Amino acid sequence: MKVARNIAEVRQWIKQLRQQHSQAGGEATVGLVPTMGFLHDGHASLMRRAKQTSDIVVISIFVNPIQFGPNEDFERYPRDEQRDLALAEREGVDIVFMPAVEDMYPTPTKTHVTVAELTDTLCGASRPGHFDGVSTVVTKLFNIVKPDAAFFGAKDAQQVAVIKQMVIDLNMDIDIVACPIVREADGLALSSRNVYLSAEERSQALVLSRSLEMVKQRMMEQPALTAGDVRNMLRTEIGTSSIAIIDYAEIMTFPQLESLEDDVVLRELSSEVIVALAVKFGKTRLIDNTIFEPSLTPQTVVHA
Amino acid sequence: MKVARNIAEVRQWIKQLRQQHSQAGGEATVGLVPTMGFLHDGHASLMRRAKQTSDIVVISIFVNPIQFGPNEDFERYPRDEQRDLALAEREGVDIVFMPAVEDMYPTPTKTHVTVAELTDTLCGASRPGHFDGVSTVVTKLFNIVKPDAAFFGAKDAQQVAVIKQMVIDLNMDIDIVACPIVREADGLALSSRNVYLSAEERSQALVLSRSLEMVKQRMMEQPALTAGDVRNMLRTEIGTSSIAIIDYAEIMTFPQLESLEDDVVLRELSSEVIVALAVKFGKTRLIDNTIFEPSLTPQTVVHA
Numbered sequence: 172m173k174v175a176r177n178i179a180e181v182r183q184w185i186k187q188l189r190q191q192h193s194q195a196g197g198e199a200t201v202g203l204v205p206t207m208g209f210l211h212d213g214h215a216s217l218m219r220r221a222k223q224t225s226d227i228v229v230i231s232i233f234v235n236p237i238q239f240g241p242n243e244d245f246e247r248y249p250r251d252e253q254r255d256l257a258l259a260e261r262e263g264v265d266i267v268f269m270p271a272v273e274d275m276y277p278t279p280t281k282t283h284v285t286v287a288e289l290t291d292t293l294c295g296a297s298r299p300g301h302f303d304g305v306s307t308v309v310t311k312l313f314n315i316v317k318p319d320a321a322f323f324g325a326k327d328a329q330q331v332a333v334i335k336q337m338v339i340d341l342n343m344d345i346d347i348v349a350c351p352i353v354r355e356a357d358g359l360a361l362s363s364r365n366v367y368l369s370a371e372e373r374s375q376a377l378v379l380s381r382s383l384e385m386v387k388q389r390m391m392e393q394p395a396l397t398a399g400d401v402r403n404m405l406r407t408e409i410g411t412s413s414i415a416i417i418d419y420a421e422i423m424t425f426p427q428l429e430s431l432e433d434d435v436v437l438r439e440l441s442s443e444v445i446v447a448l449a450v451k452f453g454k455t456r457l458i459d460n461t462i463f464e465p466s467l468t469p470q471t472v473v474h475a
Numbered sequence: 476m477k478v479a480r481n482i483a484e485v486r487q488w489i490k491q492l493r494q495q496h497s498q499a500g501g502e503a504t505v506g507l508v509p510t511m512g513f514l515h516d517g518h519a520s521l522m523r524r525a526k527q528t529s530d531i532v533v534i535s536i537f538v539n540p541i542q543f544g545p546n547e548d549f550e551r552y553p554r555d556e557q558r559d560l561a562l563a564e565r566e567g568v569d570i571v572f573m574p575a576v577e578d579m580y581p582t583p584t585k586t587h588v589t590v591a592e593l594t595d596t597l598c599g600a601s602r603p604g605h606f607d608g609v610s611t612v613v614t615k616l617f618n619i620v621k622p623d624a625a626f627f628g629a630k631d632a633q634q635v636a637v638i639k640q641m642v643i644d645l646n647m648d649i650d651i652v653a654c655p656i657v658r659e660a661d662g663l664a665l666s667s668r669n670v671y672l673s674a675e676e677r678s679q680a681l682v683l684s685r686s687l688e689m690v691k692q693r694m695m696e697q698p699a700l701t702a703g704d705v706r707n708m709l710r711t712e713i714g715t716s717s718i719a720i721i722d723y724a725e726i727m728t729f730p731q732l733e734s735l736e737d738d739v740v741l742r743e744l745s746s747e748v749i750v751a752l753a754v755k756f757g758k759t760r761l762i763d764n765t766i767f768e769p770s771l772t773p774q775t776v777v778h779a
Binding site for chain 2: 281284342
């Protein structure tokens, strides 16, 4: 496994590995897993998926300052280079790209890639500028690594929707692959930020996955379930946690992220929907979601 | 010469030509000349320059709707496909990419590439949104063609500055080559929009190149020439045309496009400067410019 500390180096390593593959007869495909490090099994699942379809797997580890707001956790975002490298090595990654901030932004960037509409809601509304920072850095990483495919976790569902839209709009010749959320045994979605949680907060945070499960369960039992019913259910369930502070608890179409009126009967929708949560426990803001197609949800036969 | 009418086709032709080159032993380089068509000798000079350094020369012909304002000349922008193809053929172009608007924008783009600061002045101030449209479509063309180098005319000097900044900021692995302005024998800078001019307007439009020449002449004669002197000179000279309406007549640093105070002595500057004009003659807005390094301007010895 190669570790590239700057842009010139990663380009050189990729070129070299591509040449080795082409000498072996084929044209090599490159899979990129962009991460902010402090890797967990969710990231590992992306690497495994990348390995299945790409000859060369590159992961980037870069805590991107321009996607953090002024009062967010850029400085204290958890970092552990040695553990990250060990995990990447174990997963058979070919190249780890860990640039310094000064290498990615030698001067403050004047250029931004912005995706409108999709970024007006959910995390985009709570974190102004966040998705501009994401789409800009992802564009930079794409231009540096030139991958054939890039792998993102479905936990950041809005990020997936934004990146897919960007790739279509800008004709980027890259396959965007969203991989399922990986959860702890008790349901908590893996996140690098889980390390911030106290034991009590971690325990209360289970309300997120529990309320998502409840929505899916209710979808099976109640054919006439509306978007408003879901919103009420989420607020009630999350309200059972004494410390949870809801940022949003929403149901929208996916991937368009269009809002649904309260009286919309979900089963009558033809598109997928996302139930998306952002909730603070103490100082830590966690997100979670589930995406499903209501019209395809099987119905539970309730025996009278 | 291949003519590709859509994105899939141009990708296919480029891939095929690249393969032919790699079978011949080398890795092919691709040069892109993005144009809006109605080609003239200024465009031809870009193609010739591209041919000198690229194995495969691709030109795009696309009148990009999103870089035109609502009251601008998108609809009436001159088009002549047959003449354009003949010129491209004559210049030895390998592939002409002429997509339809529906192919480039199957749905209105949600994604924009914006370059801040550099776009606040000159044409950016007069044409809000223009440069967002330019940097967005150029990004799309870059992602479709994947050129090693792209060639732009220096007449659109601000465009060159914006594209160069975008390429640096987004780590696009593309060499941006600016080629000198091509002029008619009488000094008029070539432009597809010159066709709009009446004989009288065309004659009066010579004031543009004449006033730029005058600035360079004065630079040689007056070591203490200030930015304010240049502004006065431009306004006076352009004012000699009875129909000229100045949009801007400016002197700024290049390529940063930072404004210069009136009392700045040009020879004391360490950077290049641009003298940039945008002037309306009748309904037609023309631009012209000259870029030079004041500290390197030779001085004329005036014999007493």
